[in-house]
Amino acid sequence: MLRGMNKPTASLRSVCAALALLLVGGVAAQPALAASKRPARASKPAAKAAEPRSPGDVLKASPDADWRGLDPQNTLLMELPQGRVLIELASRFAPQHAANIRALAHEGYFDDLAILRVQDNFVTQWGDPNGDDAKLAKPLGAASGHVPAEFSVPLKGLPLTRLRETDGWAPMNGFVDGFPVAADPKTGRAWLAHCYGMVGAGRAQEVDSSTGAELYAIIGQAPRALDLNITVVGRVLQGIEFLSALPRGGENMGFYDKPEQRTTIKSVHLLADLPEAERPQLQVLRTDSRTFSELLEARRHRSGWYVHSPERVDLCSSSVPTRPVPAAAPAAAP
Amino acid sequence: MLRGMNKPTASLRSVCAALALLLVGGVAAQPALAASKRPARASKPAAKAAEPRSPGDVLKASPDADWRGLDPQNTLLMELPQGRVLIELASRFAPQHAANIRALAHEGYFDDLAILRVQDNFVTQWGDPNGDDAKLAKPLGAASGHVPAEFSVPLKGLPLTRLRETDGWAPMNGFVDGFPVAADPKTGRAWLAHCYGMVGAGRAQEVDSSTGAELYAIIGQAPRALDLNITVVGRVLQGIEFLSALPRGGENMGFYDKPEQRTTIKSVHLLADLPEAERPQLQVLRTDSRTFSELLEARRHRSGWYVHSPERVDLCSSSVPTRPVPAAAPAAAP
Numbered sequence: 143m144l145r146g147m148n149k150p151t152a153s154l155r156s157v158c159a160a161l162a163l164l165l166v167g168g169v170a171a172q173p174a175l176a177a178s179k180r181p182a183r184a185s186k187p188a189a190k191a192a193e194p195r196s197p198g199d200v201l202k203a204s205p206d207a208d209w210r211g212l213d214p215q216n217t218l219l220m221e222l223p224q225g226r227v228l229i230e231l232a233s234r235f236a237p238q239h240a241a242n243i244r245a246l247a248h249e250g251y252f253d254d255l256a257i258l259r260v261q262d263n264f265v266t267q268w269g270d271p272n273g274d275d276a277k278l279a280k281p282l283g284a285a286s287g288h289v290p291a292e293f294s295v296p297l298k299g300l301p302l303t304r305l306r307e308t309d310g311w312a313p314m315n316g317f318v319d320g321f322p323v324a325a326d327p328k329t330g331r332a333w334l335a336h337c338y339g340m341v342g343a344g345r346a347q348e349v350d351s352s353t354g355a356e357l358y359a360i361i362g363q364a365p366r367a368l369d370l371n372i373t374v375v376g377r378v379l380q381g382i383e384f385l386s387a388l389p390r391g392g393e394n395m396g397f398y399d400k401p402e403q404r405t406t407i408k409s410v411h412l413l414a415d416l417p418e419a420e421r422p423q424l425q426v427l428r429t430d431s432r433t434f435s436e437l438l439e440a441r442r443h444r445s446g447w448y449v450h451s452p453e454r455v456d457l458c459s460s461s462v463p464t465r466p467v468p469a470a471a472p473a474a475a476p
Numbered sequence: 477m478l479r480g481m482n483k484p485t486a487s488l489r490s491v492c493a494a495l496a497l498l499l500v501g502g503v504a505a506q507p508a509l510a511a512s513k514r515p516a517r518a519s520k521p522a523a524k525a526a527e528p529r530s531p532g533d534v535l536k537a538s539p540d541a542d543w544r545g546l547d548p549q550n551t552l553l554m555e556l557p558q559g560r561v562l563i564e565l566a567s568r569f570a571p572q573h574a575a576n577i578r579a580l581a582h583e584g585y586f587d588d589l590a591i592l593r594v595q596d597n598f599v600t601q602w603g604d605p606n607g608d609d610a611k612l613a614k615p616l617g618a619a620s621g622h623v624p625a626e627f628s629v630p631l632k633g634l635p636l637t638r639l640r641e642t643d644g645w646a647p648m649n650g651f652v653d654g655f656p657v658a659a660d661p662k663t664g665r666a667w668l669a670h671c672y673g674m675v676g677a678g679r680a681q682e683v684d685s686s687t688g689a690e691l692y693a694i695i696g697q698a699p700r701a702l703d704l705n706i707t708v709v710g711r712v713l714q715g716i717e718f719l720s721a722l723p724r725g726g727e728n729m730g731f732y733d734k735p736e737q738r739t740t741i742k743s744v745h746l747l748a749d750l751p752e753a754e755r756p757q758l759q760v761l762r763t764d765s766r767t768f769s770e771l772l773e774a775r776r777h778r779s780g781w782y783v784h785s786p787e788r789v790d791l792c793s794s795s796v797p798t799r800p801v802p803a804a805a806p807a808a809a810p
Contacts, residue, residue, distance in 0.1 A: 262717040263672050263795075293784075310643050310790060338597050338697045349783055362720075363672045363697055363792050367775070370784035383596040383724040386696075390717040441701070449683055450627075450704035456644060458697050461597075 194443040200436045201427075201463060208431035209465065212424055214413035216240070217379070218247055219422060221408040222257075224388075227381035228422055229341055232321055232374060235334050236292040239343050239375045243354040244412055245285040251355065252410035255280070257388060261396025263362030266385040267344060268407060269355055282355060291349040292373045294333040297325045302332065303430045305438070309456045311335070311366045317429035320462045321377060324369060334374035337364045337458035341376040361386040364458040379464055380424060423467040437463070528777040534770045535761075535797060542765035543799065546758055548747035550574070551713070552581055553756060555742035556591075558722075561715035562756055563675055566655055566708060569668050570626040573677050573709045577688040578746055579619040585689065586744035589614070591722060595730025597696030600719040601678060602741060603689055616689060625683040626707045628667040631659045636666065637764045639772070643790045645669070645700045651763035654796045655711060658703060668708035671698045671792035675710040695720040698792040713798055714758060757801040768796070 195203075212230070220227040231240040246252060252268075259267040272278035297314075302323060304316040312324030315335065322340070325332035334340065341359050343352035352373050359378055378385065388405060391398040398404050413421045427434050438460060444451040529537075546564070554561040565574040580586060586602070593601040606612035631648075636657060638650040646658035649669065656674070659666035668674065674694050679686035686707050693712055712719065722739060725732040732738050747755045761768050772794060778785040 260721075262720055307644055310641055310788065311786075347781060365793065366790075367778065367782075367786040367788075367793075369786070371782050386596055387594075387721055387723050389721050444701065447681060448701075448705050452645075452701040452703070454644060454701075456700075459699065459701070 194445055195436070195440050196446070197437055197440045200433060200440045201465075204427070204431075204433040206468065208428050208433040209425040210428050211467065212379075212413060212422070212426070214416075214421060215244070217413045218243070218376075218410055219413060219416065220252070220381075220410045222384050222405060223408065224384040224405070225381055226422065227384055228379040228424065229376050230320070230379050230426075231376045232319075232334055234319060235295055235321070236343075236373050236375045238289045239292055239352065239354045239373050242285050242289050243343075243357075243375060246282065246355060247410050247412045248415055249283045249285070250409070251280065251283060251285065252407050255407050256404040257385075257407065258398065258404060259358075259396045260361070260385075260388045260390050260398075262390045264360070264365060264396070265358040266361050266388060267356065267358040267396075269344070269357065271401065271404065273356065282353065285353065285355070287353060288350065289343075289353050289373075291345075291352070293349070293370050294331040297327065297330050297332040300325070300332050301430065303434070305455070305457055305460065307454055307456050309458070311369065311457075315457045317434070317460075317462070320426055320429050322457045322460070324457070333370055335364065335457055336360055336366055336368045336374065337377075338362070338461075339378040339382045340374055341378060342368070342372050342374045345372055359385050366458075379426060380422070425465050425467050427463045427465075429462055434462070528779055529770070529774050530780070531771055531774045534767060534774045535799075538761070538765075538767040540802065542762050542767040543759040544762050545801065546713075546747060546756070546760070548750075548755060549578070551747045552577070552710075552744055553747060553750065554586070554715075554744045556718050556739060557742065558718040558739070559715055560756065561718055562713040562758065563710045564654070564713050564760075565710045566653075566668055568653060569629055569655070570677075570707050570709045572623050573626055573686065573688045573707050576619050576623050577677075577691075577709060580616065580689060581744050581746045582749055583617045583619070584743070585614065585617060585619065586741055589741050590738040591719075591741065592732065592738060593692075593730045594695070594719075594722045594724050594732075596724045598694075598699060598730070599692040600695050600722060601690065601692040601730075603678070603691065605735065605738065607690065616687065619687065619689070621687060622684065623677075623687050623707075625679075625686070627683070627704050628665040631661065631664050631666040634659075634666050635764065637768070639789070639791055639794065641788055641790050643792070645703065645791075649791045651768070651794075651796070654760050654763050656791045656794070658791070667704055669698065669791055670694055670700055670702045670708065671711075672696070672795075673712040673716045674708055675712060676702070676706050676708045679706055693719050700792075713760060714756070759799050759801055761797045761799075763796055771797070 216231045216233055218229040218231065220229060231243060233240040255268060255270050257266060257268045258271060270280050300318055302316045302318055302325065304314065308315055312326055314325040314327060316323055322335040322337045323332050324335045338360055341357055343354045344356040344358055345352035354375060359382065389403065390396055391403065393399055438455050441455045442453055550565045550567055552563040552565065554563060565577060567574040589603055590605050591600060591602045592605060604614050606614070634652055636650045636652055636659065638648065642649055646660055648659040648661060650657055656669040656671045657666050658669045672694050676692050677686035677688045678690035678692055688709060693716065723737065724730055725737065727733055772789050775789045776787055
């Protein structure tokens with residue numbers, strides 16, 4: 143019977159096409175952008191006061207002090223043919239892996255290596271295509287061939303900004319330095335959670351067999367079963383789309399069938415090893431700031447397009463915004 | 477001090493390179509494949525008996541009765557230049573949208589339309605690039621221009637195979653016909669969950685403004701805040717990688733900057749509209765089967781590479797396996 147109604151009005155088609163502008167309000171990785179295309183809200187001041195602030199509103203009102211720059215000693219710039227990927231190292235959680243990765247980047251270890259594997263809804267992984275062949279493998283140089291497992295750290299003393307929601311994977315969770323962290327007060331341990339964009343150090347059977355020379359990034363639903371089983375070393379701050387949009391490999395587990403399908407890594411540099419003028423200028427919202435806490439509130443309480451407010455966020459859907467370093471404020475008028 | 481240890485042994489490099497073969501054991505979309513590259517387990521029968529079965533072991537032992545074929549009236553084949561995408565319609569949850577999408581596919585509505593938007597860690601969306609222009613928009617033909625919102629269904633009577641774990645997004649969840657379902661006994665409602673690979677019908681501000689002519693698939697961390705806000709119409713059974721690996725759009729919310737960046741859809745057919753010989757031959761594991769329940773158990777209890785067993789699965793990380801229709805069993809020996 144519905145098929146009889148076959149003449150959609152122009153106005154309906156028009157709003158249908160506008161869907162995308164609205165759909166994303168809830169989960170945009172960059173709510174500030176989403177807000178810019180959002181239809182204007184009711185202009186009555188009374189209605190405005192009653193409505194919760196949108197994530198975009200919160201970010202727009204954020205003080206500069208709630209943002210931080212990048213630590214050049216702690217940030218990697220990976221150059222791919224597709225674009226630049228910025229990775230922040232988790233030095234607090236995996237100090238020895240971070241030191242080893244710094245040493246590898248410093249000597250150009252990753253330059254001309256390749257993306258070896260892309261498995262849909264799981265990981266993109268890169269390293270030495272000849273890593274398995276002792277004769278052909280690229281030497282680690284000044285970096286270490288043995289690094290201890292760094293799966294967790296003491297919870298005590300950790301500056302955890304707690305999230306009130308838990309997702310069942312750990313009794314406690316929240317953020318430290320922008321990283322998603324799970325914790326268990328019973329064991330007194332805390333660990334980095336395998337959320338989208340997190341970067342880990344591949345290992346073999348032995349827990350201490352990762353060196354940071356082979357790395358992976360999460361590109362799908364958070365595979366939290368990996369937590370506490372492998373050393374997580376950082377997270378992608380910018381450019382994850384150059385890792386997540388790569389063709390999936392045709393072999394088991396997403397390995398590429400043929401070497402020519404691999405993406406060659408042009409270079410991976412520690413920002414500190416680059417001239418200052420060449421370092422990307424990016425700011426990250428502080429997760430211990432009032433703005434971040436207000437952003438989570440805005441994501442919990444939805445209105446406008448939403449007819450059912452989720453009244454909830456969770457660890458792995460709470461992305462941390464970044465922004466270009468703002469231009470210096472103009473001098474105050476005389 | 478670690479940098480002094482600069483001579484990794486060949487054997488260590490070798491196991492490092494093998495990481496990827498092991499890493500995935502826990503979360504492979506197709507555990508059967510993952511298992512095939514997994515190192516042989518200890519061959520001592522005693523050790524074998526004590527060890528939990530792997531997901532691959534469970535699938536290998538599954539009886540044919542635990543698998544089902546595709547319903548030609550309920551399955552779409554989308555042909556992209558990159559490959560084929562199979563989508564199963566959720567007729568039990570969104571019968572009127574499913575009927576409308578069937579009508580659209582039947583008349584070739586989607587043929588030569590395009591993928592308009594790919595937003596990283598969120599959605600890939602397709603439809604009519606001219607949908608916003610009443611003069612240029614492709615007519616919906618025999619399909620309806622108005623379909624009611626189908627956000628939830630009564631929980632009562634629903635054949636829900638419950639998952640014992642919840643993730644905080646709903647007090648109850650599980651599977652119906654292979655679909656991930658959340659439910660609330662207090663409201664008596666159940667709804668499809670926005671997990672990876674789920675397909676929804678874009679809508680504008682009005683809850684009943686979706687027709688199925690504009691569709692999206694989830695390609696990142698489950699955006700569960702969308703649940704109960706939009707009509708979910710199906711899920712991708714096969715070929716999600718052709719939607720998830722597309723270049724992200726450069727405009728706000730992942731829209732492509734230029735028309736030539738869009739991927740053109742060759743065709744979308746209902747399997748029932750295709751000659752039998754051209755219908756893809758695929759089987760889906762029944763989520764109400766003993767095999768699926770054993771598979772979840774195997775995913776909960778990990779050993780081997782895992783040093784910390786998660787003792788948990790959750791709704792959106794519990795993918796449902798598919799397999800090619802097995803060749804007919806050879807006639808019994810005389």
